[in-house]
Each structure stands twice: as structure tokens, then as C-alpha cells.
Amino acid sequence: MTASAAQLLDLSSWSHRLSAEVLGPGDLAVDLTAGRGHDCLHLARCVASDRCGTVLAFDIQEEAIASSLALLHAAGLPAERICRPQQIGPHGNFLAALSHERLELFLPRQPKVVLANLGYLPGGDHRTATGTASSLRTAQDALAALLPGGRLLLVSYTGHPGGLEEYQGLQHHLATLSPRNWQVLELRPLGRSNAPVLLVAEKRAPRL
Numbered sequence: 001m002t003a004s005a006a007q008l009l010d011l012s013s014w015s016h017r018l019s020a021e022v023l024g025p026g027d028l029a030v031d032l033t034a035g036r037g038h039d040c041l042h043l044a045r046c047v048a049s050d051r052c053g054t055v056l057a058f059d060i061q062e063e064a065i066a067s068s069l070a071l072l073h074a075a076g077l078p079a080e081r082i083c084r085p086q087q088i089g090p091h092g093n094f095l096a097a098l099s100h101e102r103l104e105l106f107l108p109r110q111p112k113v114v115l116a117n118l119g120y121l122p123g124g125d126h127r128t129a130t131g132t133a134s135s136l137r138t139a140q141d142a143l144a145a146l147l148p149g150g151r152l153l154l155v156s157y158t159g160h161p162g163g164l165e166e167y168q169g170l171q172h173h174l175a176t177l178s179p180r181n182w183q184v185l186e187l188r189p190l191g192r193s194n195a196p197v198l199l200v201a202e203k204r205a206p207r208l
């Protein structure tokens, strides 16, 4: 497969493109599942977290927080571990070893992007994966919190136990959002069983 063909089907890369489109320096972006830090790093660059923007990230595994901090530091970006919302400074990358269900409590202001790469930690314990009920609750909180013009992006994997149910729960909820207030998109490779899916919801700006 050529590099461009591989990238066409890489939904993480689509989530990066679709978040970069709406993010700018100074914005707040949230990574609900920090994992190895690749999404955090992307968001950190989009919001210029070294100068003015902020990334807030969660992960329930210490290993993931440590990996993400190391990746951000290796890229020369400021990144710190936090355990309370009061520790979030005016700009930078703030990582909490907590469930993304704490999102509402930790948000310092309205985010422009909330991104989640669901499932389990690559190279880690496959039994510690995101779950249907908690992902759905947090997705609902994220939709309520987004700035107008902001996007929720969910990369969902269906091949591991519980993955299909999680995707179906999220997809069903996003499909019920009013087209007056939301633009919703589902992106998936065709002809491949168990391929990941990218769900995107963009909050429309209020009509004048």
C-alpha cells in the first residue's frame, strides 16, 4: 500500500485534519484518552500550548500519562501532571490520571475541540479499554460544553470486546442530535470488517 493510500484509511489522521481545521492559537482542546500522547501532541501544536493555548488530557492509566508527558517534553512542549482543576494554568498541557468522566469538573472554559481515540492503550493492557456507558456520558458533557463551531471527534474501534457496543451507543446518540444545531459525520473505510470509525459532531453557531 502506498503512503497516501495508507493515510486515506487512517482515521486518527482524519481526526487530526478535522480538528486542525477549527483549532487556532489560544484555543482550549481536550484529549479524553491521552494514551501514548500522539493526539495530545497534535492538539498542543494546533493551539500553540507553549505560548497561549491549552490542552487538557485524561487517562485512567499512569503508564499512558507518563508516555504522553514524555512525548510532549521530547517535543519541547510544557506539560504537567495535575490532579485538581485549580492546577490548570493560563496555557500549557495539563494531564490528569483520571477518568474522562471528570471532564465537566476540570474544564477551565469552553473547548473548541474534544477528541477521543477510544479502546485500549497500544502496547498496553488490552483489558483496560474505554466503556460504553462512561464514553457516552462524557460525549454528552463534551457536546454541551463545546464552543459554537467546535467539534467532538471520536475514533471508535469495533474489533475488541465491548468496542462494537461502544460505537453503536455513541453513533446512536449523535444520530439523534438536531440538524438545526449540529452537523454530524461518520467516516469509515468500506469493505473492511472491524475497521475503526470516526464520528464527528460540529456545533452550529447560533443563528442571528
Ligand SMILES: C[S@@+](CC[C@H](N)C(=O)[O-])C[C@H]1O[C@@H](n2cnc3c(N)ncnc32)[C@H](O)[C@@H]1O
Residues within 6 Å of the ligand: 031, 032, 033, 034, 035, 036, 037, 038, 039, 040, 058, 059, 060, 061, 064, 098, 099, 100, 101, 116, 117, 118, 119, 120, 121, 122, 128, 129, 130, 131, 134
Ligand atoms: C487508543 S488509546 C488512546 C490513544 C491516544 N490518544 C494516543 O494518541 O496515543 C485509549 C486510552 O483510553 C484510556 N482509557 C480507558 N478508559 C478511560 C477513561 N474512562 N478515561 C480516560 N481514559 C480512559 C486507556 O487507558 C487508553 O490509554
